[in-house]
Amino acid sequence: MHQGCAAVLCVLAVLGLEVAALGECELARLLQDKLRYEMRLQYMKHNFPIDYTLRVQHEEVLRTANVTRLRDGKVSEASLRYLWFHACSQAVLHILEVLPEKHPSRGYTQELSQLLDALGVEYSGYRQSDVDAVVADLVKQLHSGDSRQKAVRPKALLDNCLKVLRMLFGAHCRWDSA
Template structure:
């Protein structure tokens, strides 16, 4: 990213404007394509059809995540009402969902049909992380910085919650569309 463009983004972030870097928009558009309903259903659904049951997630399978790793549209609405800036919300969405996708990926054996799919999602989040690497945690509101620290802390005793993998990805897509549709000029889906 050019230094001048990065400076403009920092100024916009400080002012709380809804700017999103072109790299963010491109990567989140790819994520949106990967998170379409058919793919989430195909790779994350609970399969009850006997020939495929051993390959996909068992009935009622859930992943243990920190309570804070479940980010719903209602959480974003609540934070917006507290006047948290849009860039800070996108920063929070990235950190929470990159961890959620990583947790799903970690429970899958390498030969599992969903392993490659989740690996591709992890790679897209890694690419998005490079976009956010210039965005310092001190630049975001305290509430967001505290949540990001909590999500990345391993030694802190946190509340755990059992969540279906598909539900995590459903929330990931819904919140991503809330946060990126306007600044990236996406058409409604």
């Protein structure tokens, strides 16, 4: 029994290393696959009480309209992807915080968190000066916890993450956004 657990832990460790070694585009592709509609519906809607909402910061709800507005303000694509990463990471962490240890959505949410952590390694080299000022301010607000709160359904948070992911990474990574 213990040998079986050790083997599983070894496989998971190797897979974790493989995920960490992937590039930005491949990690974004894996996230897109993991955020398929059926999975979001199952894990973020059906496994939660009807009309369940989370209190999240206003900046964590990153929509395509927000990205378009920032693009029109001449914010770089790399900065927008950096902002998306922080907004989605915070959203997933908020979802994880409310899930009990044995909740059926916990494993799925942890997998999302691990993929985002691996993507965070890609962005760990960014310095404040590498990111547009408006994005740096938004990221600072995201992590400060001082902004106004709004109630959002867990599925809606992940819906926005996927839509913006496709918008920002589809052309950059040269994969179909469908």
